Amino acid sequence: MNGLFDPARWIHLDWVLLVVIGWLLVGLLGLLALRNLGWVAKALFPAGGAIAVLLAGVALASMFATPQVAVLPFGLPGLPFHLRLDPLAGFFLLVIGATSAGVSAFAAGYFRKGEGTPPGLLCLEYHVFLASMTMVVLADDAYAFMVMWETMALSSFFLVIANHRLAEIRQAGYLYLLVAHVGAIGILLCFGVLQANTGDYTFANMRAQHLSPFWSSVAFLLALFGFGAKAGIVPLHVWLPEAHPAAPSPVSALMSGVMLKTAVYGLLRVTFDLLPAQLWWWGVLVLALGLASALFGVVFAAIQVDMKRLLAYSSIENMGLVFAAIGLALLFSAYDMKPMAALAMTAALYHVASHAFFKSLLFVGTGAVLHATGQRSLGKLGGLIRYMPWVAWLTLVGTLASAGLPPLGGFVSEWLLLQSFLFTPGLPSSFLNMLVPVVAALIALVAALSGYTMVKFFGVIFLGQPRENHLAQAQRAGAWERVGMGWLALGCVALGLLPVQVIQLIDAVTRQLVATGLGATVAASGWLLVPVDIDRASYGPVIFLLGLAASFALAFALVRVLYHGRLRRAAPWDCGYPWQTARMQDTAEGFGQPIRQIFEPFFRMQRELPSPFDREPRYRVVVGDHFWHWLYLPVADLVERLSRWIGRLQQGRVAVYLLYSFLTLVGVLMLVKR
Amino acid sequence: MSVLGSLSQLLEIVVALLLAPLLVGWINQWRAWLQNKSGPGLLQPYRLLHKLFNKESVVAEQASPLFRAAPYIVFSCMVLASAIIPTLSTDLPLAPAADAIALVGLFALARVFMSLAAMDVGTAFGTMGARREMLIGFLAEPALLMVLFSASLIPKSTSLATIVETLAHRELAIYPSLAFAGVAFVMISLAENARVPVDNPATHLELTMIHEALILEYSGRHLALLEWAASLKLFAYSCLGVALFLPWGVAEAHAPLELVLAVPVLLLKLAIGGVLLALMETASAKMRIFRVPEFLGTAFLLAVIGVLVHILLGA
Numbered sequence: 001m002n003g004l005f006d007p008a009r010w011i012h013l014d015w016v017l018l019v020v021i022g023w024l025l026v027g028l029l030g031l032l033a034l035r036n037l038g039w040v041a042k043a044l045f046p047a048g049g050a051i052a053v054l055l056a057g058v059a060l061a062s063m064f065a066t067p068q069v070a071v072l073p074f075g076l077p078g079l080p081f082h083l084r085l086d087p088l089a090g091f092f093l094l095v096i097g098a099t100s101a102g103v104s105a106f107a108a109g110y111f112r113k114g115e116g117t118p119p120g121l122l123c124l125e126y127h128v129f130l131a132s133m134t135m136v137v138l139a140d141d142a143y144a145f146m147v148m149w150e151t152m153a154l155s156s157f158f159l160v161i162a163n164h165r166l167a168e169i170r171q172a173g174y175l176y177l178l179v180a181h182v183g184a185i186g187i188l189l190c191f192g193v194l195q196a197n198t199g200d201y202t203f204a205n206m207r208a209q210h211l212s213p214f215w216s217s218v219a220f221l222l223a224l225f226g227f228g229a230k231a232g233i234v235p236l237h238v239w240l241p242e243a244h245p246a247a248p249s250p251v252s253a254l255m256s257g258v259m260l261k262t263a264v265y266g267l268l269r270v271t272f273d274l275l276p277a278q279l280w281w282w283g284v285l286v287l288a289l290g291l292a293s294a295l296f297g298v299v300f301a302a303i304q305v306d307m308k309r310l311l312a313y314s315s316i317e318n319m320g321l322v323f324a325a326i327g328l329a330l331l332f333s334a335y336d337m338k339p340m341a342a343l344a345m346t347a348a349l350y351h352v353a354s355h356a357f358f359k360s361l362l363f364v365g366t367g368a369v370l371h372a373t374g375q376r377s378l379g380k381l382g383g384l385i386r387y388m389p390w391v392a393w394l395t396l397v398g399t400l401a402s403a404g405l406p407p408l409g410g411f412v413s414e415w416l417l418l419q420s421f422l423f424t425p426g427l428p429s430s431f432l433n434m435l436v437p438v439v440a441a442l443i444a445l446v447a448a449l450s451g452y453t454m455v456k457f458f459g460v461i462f463l464g465q466p467r468e469n470h471l472a473q474a475q476r477a478g479a480w481e482r483v484g485m486g487w488l489a490l491g492c493v494a495l496g497l498l499p500v501q502v503i504q505l506i507d508a509v510t511r512q513l514v515a516t517g518l519g520a521t522v523a524a525s526g527w528l529l530v531p532v533d534i535d536r537a538s539y540g541p542v543i544f545l546l547g548l549a550a551s552f553a554l555a556f557a558l559v560r561v562l563y564h565g566r567l568r569r570a571a572p573w574d575c576g577y578p579w580q581t582a583r584m585q586d587t588a589e590g591f592g593q594p595i596r597q598i599f600e601p602f603f604r605m606q607r608e609l610p611s612p613f614d615r616e617p618r619y620r621v622v623v624g625d626h627f628w629h630w631l632y633l634p635v636a637d638l639v640e641r642l643s644r645w646i647g648r649l650q651q652g653r654v655a656v657y658l659l660y661s662f663l664t665l666v667g668v669l670m671l672v673k674r
Numbered sequence: 675m676s677v678l679g680s681l682s683q684l685l686e687i688v689v690a691l692l693l694a695p696l697l698v699g700w701i702n703q704w705r706a707w708l709q710n711k712s713g714p715g716l717l718q719p720y721r722l723l724h725k726l727f728n729k730e731s732v733v734a735e736q737a738s739p740l741f742r743a744a745p746y747i748v749f750s751c752m753v754l755a756s757a758i759i760p761t762l763s764t765d766l767p768l769a770p771a772a773d774a775i776a777l778v779g780l781f782a783l784a785r786v787f788m789s790l791a792a793m794d795v796g797t798a799f800g801t802m803g804a805r806r807e808m809l810i811g812f813l814a815e816p817a818l819l820m821v822l823f824s825a826s827l828i829p830k831s832t833s834l835a836t837i838v839e840t841l842a843h844r845e846l847a848i849y850p851s852l853a854f855a856g857v858a859f860v861m862i863s864l865a866e867n868a869r870v871p872v873d874n875p876a877t878h879l880e881l882t883m884i885h886e887a888l889i890l891e892y893s894g895r896h897l898a899l900l901e902w903a904a905s906l907k908l909f910a911y912s913c914l915g916v917a918l919f920l921p922w923g924v925a926e927a928h929a930p931l932e933l934v935l936a937v938p939v940l941l942l943k944l945a946i947g948g949v950l951l952a953l954m955e956t957a958s959a960k961m962r963i964f965r966v967p968e969f970l971g972t973a974f975l976l977a978v979i980g981v982l983v984h985i986l987l988g989a
Contacts, residue, residue, distance in 0.1 A: 383796060385738045386736065386738055392738075396740075400786070403782070403786060404779070404782075405783045406772075406776055406783060411779055414775075415775050418775055418819075419775075419832070422826065422832060423830075434982065434985065437820070437978050437982050437985065440981075441819075441820050441977075444815065444819040444820065445816040447816070448782070448811065448813075448815040449812050451808070451811065451812060452812045454786075455789050455790060455804065455808050456808075459789070459790055460793075463790060464794065464796030465796035528770055528771070535831055535833060536831045536832070537831060537832040537833055538771075539772065539773060540770060540771035541771075543771035544754070544772055547750075547754045547768060548747075548751065551749070551750035552746050555746050555749050555750065555753075556746055559727065559895050562727070563727045563728060564728075564730070566730035566731065567730065567731045567733055568730055568731070568732050569733055569735050570733070571734065572734035572795045572797050573797065573890060573891060574797070580798070582796060584798045585796050585798060585801050586805055594805065594806075594809045594967075
């Protein structure tokens with residue numbers, strides 16, 4: 001931190017700290033004008049967005065630089081914050097900055113006067129949340145990491161319960177807080193194991209320790225538990241579909257798009273950076289958990305009738321895919337197959353980036369719909385492409401990216417992931433080689449199912465006829481909302497069309513984590529994405545898009561030139577039945593019905609079917625989660641019983657409490673005296 | 675990019691565009707003959723396209739621009755698909771842009787736009803068709819991917835050109851994995867192209883149609899493009915099957931004579947394939963929609979077994 005007052009001598013880390021300070025200042029300015037919505041929305045949130053762009057720029061530059069460290073004299077005496085900016089941190093900072101810039105711009109147009117937290121306070125919480133995520137990624141000792149991790153959990157908790165007058169939102173927030181803290185205990189214990197009784201909690205010290213395989217595995221399992229809880233990996237996923245939809249939409253976007261990525265960051269940091277070596281069964285475990293989450297998430301997403309819950313389940317799916325890729329990288333890395341590990345790691349990081357963009361885009365899209373219509377239930381929407389075309393077309397970009405369709409961002413990561421599966425034969429264990437086709441088939445199934453889910457999501461909200469009359473009054477999105485969505489959509493397109501450039505960025509991270517990268521191979525073949533060898537596999541999204549565009553334009557022009565362009569508007573074909581209404585369209589429940597039937601064992605279903613003699617026939621189906629009944633309710637029951645049993649200690653009489661103190665004292669004395 | 679390469683690329687696209695309706699006409703003619711009918715004639719699909727292009731397009735009042743753009747998008751997807759499948763030659767300048775996985779993605783892109791367009795007008799048939807199409811899609815897509823994987827494990831490449839080159843110009847060896855994959859591929863093609871056990875291309879009975887429900891609202895040039903795209907899809911799938919399972923006769927790079935020979939060889943193979951398809955369609959009956967997941971699940975399993983067999987036997 002030499003030359004503090006001379007910006008010309010600032011290193012990247014100083015700039016990142018400036019960003020953090022800037023965000024905190026913006027948040028505090030929000031406190032000055034607690035209820036002045038115009039000031040908060042039109043000045044502070046755009047300022048936060050501009051700072052986010054600065055963060056993205058600095059992070060981008062830092063990825064090409066050598067790691068930088070700093071020590072901040074904060075916190076307890078003799079326990080300062082250690083910070084470090086290396087390529088891994090830089091990549092995640094880039095994701096945080098680039099995504100939150102779009103979300104902040106959208107938020108400038110989103111927050112309205114209403115119930116719950118006043119806008120100024122919301123602004124503080126929002127920017128503290130952003131700053132804490134940045135600091136989590138920068139932290140270079142366990143103390144700073146845990147403080148920032150907790151700040152992140154708490155600030156997002158307050159954002160989730162922004163509308164705290166609704167009981168279910170308070171409940172969702174409570175569940176979130178609970179799981180976040182159970183996970184935090186896991187992370188804390190993991191750091192405890194990693195420091196190996198040296199008492200020095202800096203990451204530099206942890207890197208220097210040589211843990212035995214047993215203690216490495218303990219640390220790994222604790223980290224997997226803690227970060228898995230944050231990422232919503234099965235079976236620790238239950239909070240995610242409750243908490244993400246409860247928050248205001250820009251916050252949902254940040255939580256799904258960005259916060260989940262800090263869990264990925266933490267897992268990568270611990271397993272590939274802090275631990276000395278990887279064991280092969282870690283890879284199998286992470287791969288299995290990732291696949292289970294991916295399949296579980298997408299199947300549940302397909303049957304949801306609330307648009308934000310659908311997206312939340314889809315986040316579980318995508319985090320599952322990222323974890324599957326990390327598992328594969330672990331497996332390769334344990335067997336010292338470095339190029340393959342780099343390929344799988346690149347797939348994971350690419351999916352982190354593309355999921356950040358498309359999920360944020362989709363969540364803010366639902367926010368725009370929610371504001372225009374006041375509806376979150378898919379069954380009461382429809383036909384909005386005619387009333388809010390900007391939102392619809394920009395959301396379509398996110399929908400296609402989320403469905404993993406070429407030439408957008410989601411496809412590239414799925415392509416890389418499938419490529420790394422194809423090259424798996426060659427592992428030294430024949431059992432693992434046998435597993436590969438099953439795993440690849442599951443990934444393909446998940447990708448196809450996400451296409452189904454996304455068609456349902458977009459089709460039911462934006463296409464068809466409005467299912468309710470008041471939808472025709474839906475207002476168009478404001479300018480700030482369009483800017484935010486446009487930025488995020490641009491990110492999806494850029495990630496789809498420029499894989500070569502993006503992978504050259506990721507190269508720095510994979511070099512740090514698995515000692516090799518795809519950068520050189522990829523750079524050699526120009527605009528074509530060639531991860532290994534041109535004869536093995538190649539994908540050229542730009543040529544792909546140009547080919548599509550050229551045949552589109554040619555077909556359009558030729559039809560006009562050779563024939564004509566006449567068009568007549570008429571009523572749709574009613575099949576001879578003139579009383580058709582908008583309610584006769586397929587509903588969200590209807591769209592989920594084939595999935596409910598095919599994947600029936602996944603669900604805990606309660607059906608109420610009408611009988612032929614009912615006066616008022618009713619059909620109701622409630623779909624529950626097995627994990628809730630198999631795992632969470634029994635655990636909650638056990639905790640309650642235990643605490644009631646321990647509660648017997650509480651007698652309310654001073655004499656008894658004095659006895660407890662006395663007994664404790666005697667016990668301690670015995671221990672000390674030996 | 676060689677001159678010959680560009681030439682064969684152009685030839686492929688033109689051949690696909692021109693011959694795709696003929697293949698449909700050929701199959702329909704044979705189906706009619708097998709059912710003791712006289713048949714509409716081989717050129718009927720061309721007459722239909724010409725008629726539809728001449729008619730004015732009637733579009734529902736509430737249809738959005740997506741509805742009008744979708745036929746062009748679906749059509750371009752199918753043109754691109756037939757451009758990258760190595761049917762006549764493996765020396766294609768466009769082929770490196772999309773490998774086997776991207777080809778599956780391309781078909782998925784077309785399907786998604788088709789379904790979205792069907793939902794756009796908001797009639798009961800359109801949305802029902804979209805739901806069923808996506809149901810078949812999410813079952814068939816991974817199965818197709820696994821079929822392509824079991825083929826791509828042989829040359830250790832997902833590039834279609836490399837796969838076909840390896841399969842076509844090798845010493846005659848029998849790959850058991852390809853036998854499983856071949857059966858799976860036939861089942862998937864039937865489902866994806868709306869053929870008989872899954873869907874009936876000749877039906878307009880409301881409750882059973884899938885593909886016809888999707889395009890129910892289309893007319894005029896839009897319908898013509900969609901019909902043409904459907905025949906291109908059938909053509910592309912047939913060519914893919916031919917390229918993977920009977921690849922002999924596909925031209926290599928720098929072999930103009932082979933390229934000239936490749937066209938009649940392809941025609942012969944497609945003609946036989948068309949007769950077989952008509953025979954299969956005549957001999958079987960359409961199944962209930964909820965039997966379709968079982969049908970496609972079998973195809974999926976067969977394809978996975980194909981990959982497993984390859985890894986187990988190393989061949």
